[in-house]
Amino acid sequence: MKNDKNNQKNQSRKNKFQLYKPRKKKSVEEDAAIQYLQAQYDKIVPDEIKTFKDFPLSQKTLKGLKENNYITPTEIQKQAIGYALQGKDILGAAKTGSGKTLAFLIPILEKLFCKKWTRLDGVGALVISPTRELAYQIYETLRKIGHLHDFSAGLIIGGQNLKFERKRMDQINILICTPGRLLQHMDENPLFSCSQLQILVLDEADRCLDMGFEATMNAIIENLPPERQTLLFSATQTKSVKDLARLSLSFPTYVAPHEQAETVTPESLQQSYIVCEIDEKIGILWSFIRNHLKQKILVFMATCKQVKYIYDLFCKLRPGVSLLALYGTLHQEKREKIYNEFCRKSNVVLFATDLASRGLDFPRVNWVIQMDCPENVETYIHRAGRTARGVFGKGEGLLMLQPHEEKLVEDLKKSKIPINKIAVDPSKVIAPQRKIEGLLSDNTELKQSAQRAFVSYVKSVFLMKNKEIFNIQLLDTDAYARSLGLIVPPRIRFLDKYNAIARKNQSEATVSNDVIDKLKANPDEETDHSVDEEEEQAEVKVEKKPRQKKKDLVTFDFHNDADSDEDEFLQVKRTNIDVEEVPVEEQSTSKKKAKPVTKAAVAKKILKKKLKVNTKVTFTEEGDVVADEKRDVKSELAKQFVNENVGGIDIEKAKEVLQEEDKYDKIRFREKVKAKHKEQKRKLKNKKKDEEGEKDDFGSQSESDGPDLSWLPDPDQLYGKKDDTDAASSDGQHDGDSDNEQALSESEDDEVYHRPTKRKLVESKGIPQESVAPRKLKKVQDISASLSVQEAEALAMQLLRTK
Numbered sequence: 001m002k003n004d005k006n007n008q009k010n011q012s013r014k015n016k017f018q019l020y021k022p023r024k025k026k027s028v029e030e031d032a033a034i035q036y037l038q039a040q041y042d043k044i045v046p047d048e049i050k051t052f053k054d055f056p057l058s059q060k061t062l063k064g065l066k067e068n069n070y071i072t073p074t075e076i077q078k079q080a081i082g083y084a085l086q087g088k089d090i091l092g093a094a095k096t097g098s099g100k101t102l103a104f105l106i107p108i109l110e111k112l113f114c115k116k117w118t119r120l121d122g123v124g125a126l127v128i129s130p131t132r133e134l135a136y137q138i139y140e141t142l143r144k145i146g147h148l149h150d151f152s153a154g155l156i157i158g159g160q161n162l163k164f165e166r167k168r169m170d171q172i173n174i175l176i177c178t179p180g181r182l183l184q185h186m187d188e189n190p191l192f193s194c195s196q197l198q199i200l201v202l203d204e205a206d207r208c209l210d211m212g213f214e215a216t217m218n219a220i221i222e223n224l225p226p227e228r229q230t231l232l233f234s235a236t237q238t239k240s241v242k243d244l245a246r247l248s249l250s251f252p253t254y255v256a257p258h259e260q261a262e263t264v265t266p267e268s269l270q271q272s273y274i275v276c277e278i279d280e281k282i283g284i285l286w287s288f289i290r291n292h293l294k295q296k297i298l299v300f301m302a303t304c305k306q307v308k309y310i311y312d313l314f315c316k317l318r319p320g321v322s323l324l325a326l327y328g329t330l331h332q333e334k335r336e337k338i339y340n341e342f343c344r345k346s347n348v349v350l351f352a353t354d355l356a357s358r359g360l361d362f363p364r365v366n367w368v369i370q371m372d373c374p375e376n377v378e379t380y381i382h383r384a385g386r387t388a389r390g391v392f393g394k395g396e397g398l399l400m401l402q403p404h405e406e407k408l409v410e411d412l413k414k415s416k417i418p419i420n421k422i423a424v425d426p427s428k429v430i431a432p433q434r435k436i437e438g439l440l441s442d443n444t445e446l447k448q449s450a451q452r453a454f455v456s457y458v459k460s461v462f463l464m465k466n467k468e469i470f471n472i473q474l475l476d477t478d479a480y481a482r483s484l485g486l487i488v489p490p491r492i493r494f495l496d497k498y499n500a501i502a503r504k505n506q507s508e509a510t511v512s513n514d515v516i517d518k519l520k521a522n523p524d525e526e527t528d529h530s531v532d533e534e535e536e537q538a539e540v541k542v543e544k545k546p547r548q549k550k551k552d553l554v555t556f557d558f559h560n561d562a563d564s565d566e567d568e569f570l571q572v573k574r575t576n577i578d579v580e581e582v583p584v585e586e587q588s589t590s591k592k593k594a595k596p597v598t599k600a601a602v603a604k605k606i607l608k609k610k611l612k613v614n615t616k617v618t619f620t621e622e623g624d625v626v627a628d629e630k631r632d633v634k635s636e637l638a639k640q641f642v643n644e645n646v647g648g649i650d651i652e653k654a655k656e657v658l659q660e661e662d663k664y665d666k667i668r669f670r671e672k673v674k675a676k677h678k679e680q681k682r683k684l685k686n687k688k689k690d691e692e693g694e695k696d697d698f699g700s701q702s703e704s705d706g707p708d709l710s711w712l713p714d715p716d717q718l719y720g721k722k723d724d725t726d727a728a729s730s731d732g733q734h735d736g737d738s739d740n741e742q743a744l745s746e747s748e749d750d751e752v753y754h755r756p757t758k759r760k761l762v763e764s765k766g767i768p769q770e771s772v773a774p775r776k777l778k779k780v781q782d783i784s785a786s787l788s789v790q791e792a793e794a795l796a797m798q799l800l801r802t803k
């Protein structure tokens with residue numbers, strides 16, 4: 001035994017030693033590898049890179065890439081990875097779908113690997129994305145290529161469990177996040193610190209740095225150490241010196257492999273546009289979907305409410321293909337589900353807001369349709385770039401423009417976007433207008449949704465900066481409402497107010513631009529195409545500039561529109577827009593100065609009339625007043641109480657009066673029940689008499705008396721004799737025997753209600769022939785014998801119906 005123990009001890013020592021020794025060896029090997037790799041960084045020549053192996057990358061990264069079939073780097077990867085490994089700040093710009101994600105994920109992995117980063121070192125890399133879906137996608141790519149490394153990665157986005165995230169924040173090495181949620185953790189979570197940060201990445205950098213995120217991003221940057229590497233990537237890159245200065249980038253390396261290319265969009269993307277009236281759009285979209293049932297289509301619209309309505313409407317119209325809708329006001333879980341579903345399916349249509357326009361890598365999208373005009377060229381590029389992605393991707397884009405929006409095409413062409421005008425064959429357009437109107441007339445919810453969609457679209461047009469293209473005066477709102485199925489166009493209150501002010505100032509355009517400028521300049525009131533930042537801005541307490549005094553402002557009370565609830569997307573909920581105040585007197589122009597009607601004045605007026613309020617008088621057809629027993633008071637005490645009429649309520653007295661009145665109520669109720677009973681008895685007696693007189697006449701009964709069941713067998717013979725309780729609970733069609741009557745009268749007095757019990761058939765599946773009264777059978781036979789075939793048939797039908 002002792003020997004055994006010694007052996008075990010030795011073995012365990014040996015094991016420990018063996019475990020420890022290779023580790024040391026491994027560590028030494030790793031150091032050597034790191035040194036070797038780092039020495040190669042300066043020797044990287046992008047043009048000589050053919051495969052990822054040509055980069056000085058760690059084995060773990062190379063293996064991760066190979067496992068996912070990433071063999072040959074794309075242009076942006078060839079150029080950006082080298083500079084990033086050298087530790088330079090980068091401004092990366094490349095076409096949509098050209099592989100920018102790997103261009104920053106590979107340097108992140110390598111940098112932390114070379115620094116021998118461990119869990120205990122905290123956050124080493126931060127990737128900020130403007131939307132949750134994009135953050136999730138980046139996180140998934142990181143997991144795929146980086147799973148052989150020992151770093152921990154975390155996805156921190158709004159709509160998730162904050163507590164759960166909070167506990168784990170201090171252990172995360174690579175953090176993928178949206179700006180709002182990140183700032184929330186920075187502000188509220190003492191465990192979270194970015195003081196060790198090595199590398200900061202902004203994906204869709206121009207979006208992250210634009211006005212929508214300005215305050216949040218500034219606050220985040222303040223919390224980051226200045227001595228870090230910063231990488232900015234986008235298909236439409238910012239070169240604004242102001243933006244770069246905010247990020248403390250002084251001399252970043254600009255990497256733009258496609259700058260000299262003939263087009264800014266992928267070559268394999270075929271782009272066309274059509275010009276149509278606003279009320280033709282739904283019909284064209286519907287017909288397009290019906291003609292492309294075997295394709296994967298992504299449809300962009302301007303607002304969440306439009307997406308929601310068109311989705312609900314098309315679902316009801318059943319186009320014959322799966323439909324999905326993705327927009328910011330959806331619950332996070334649902335958003336994830338829809339995102340994954342659209343990735344997975346191949347014959348499907350997704351209606352989306354610009355939430356889905358940037359960065360999302362949906363596989364094999366055949367068509368991108370821009371149903372509403374994009375805000376600018378950049379938005380067009382990102383939307384269209386959801387198709388024709390990756391090395392072999394192909395796809396088509398279709399833009400729908402109204403005649404006055406066609407000016408955008410000039411801008412697109414100037415920006416090197418090859419787009420051709422095509423015409424729609426009117427014979428192929430089937431607008432389901434009648435069906436839509438029918439659906440809306442039946443479904444109030446859908447109608448309200450249509451109204452909301454209408455108002456939200458008009459608002460979005462109103463808030464667009466480029467007034468040459470987005471001119472609210474050129475928008476045929478009535479036609480648009482009709483196309484949505486709304487016979488009566490909803491009222492657009494904010495527009496009425498705006499028009500009133502514009503008319504007053506007689507310089508509509510100036511006011512319009514002024515209003516919009518101020519809306520956009522205010523971080524709270526930006527109009528944007530992704531809801532994520534809005535939700536997150538709301539979650540985060542960002543210090544804001546003091547607002548202008550309320551006195552100086554005219555309110556555009558968008559959110560109080562009766563026909564629209566808040567439009568998250570547009571962020572026009574806030575009411576104070578800096579517009580010159582219009583004096584109240586001026587607004588009420590020619591109207592006579594009316595005395596204000598106060599509530600007190602109305603009350604006085606009523607009192608003067610000495611109306612007896614809360615009284616109900618019923619009249620007969622002849623115009624005589626019908627006495628209302630229930631309302632007329634009976635007791636002396638109550639009469640006295642009513643006559644006193646002292647004003648105010650004496651609760652104690654009222655209680656006494658009620659108790660007194662209650663006695664009369666009970667008497668009245670008893671009388672009523674008795675009367676009802678008398679009536680029932682009378683009916684039963686009449687019925688009995690009728691039966692005796694007209695026993696053989698099958699069709700002679702009035703409907704109110706119920707069917708004649710006298711020819712049926714005697715239930716007592718058939719089921720055996722019932723006990724008293726059964727008799728008491730049998731229904732009124734049973735012969736009015738005394739037991740029954742007695743039971744009924746008992747129930748009246750006790751005010752107990754009995755429910756008739758169901759009879760069971762005593763082991764019988766049908767009515768035995770012999771139990772049918774022979775006299776009745778004979779009668780039936782006699783009658784049928786004397787009838788013709790048709791008459792017999794009619795009689796049989798009548799019998800069945802009565803039965």
Ligand SMILES: Nc1ncnc2c1ncn2[C@@H]1O[C@H](COP(=O)(O)OP(=O)(O)OP(=O)(O)O)[C@@H](O)[C@H]1O
Pocket residue numbers: 069070071072073074077094095096097098099100101102234235358359360361385389390391
């Ligand atoms: N080296 C590569 N080899 C093969 N496929 C690649 C390579 N790099 C990236 N891809 C694939 O190309 C597609 C587009 O990549 P990614 O999403 O990174 O593009 P992007 O440039 O970020 O696009 P966007 O500007 O729209 O955000 C992805 O499906 C990705 O897997």
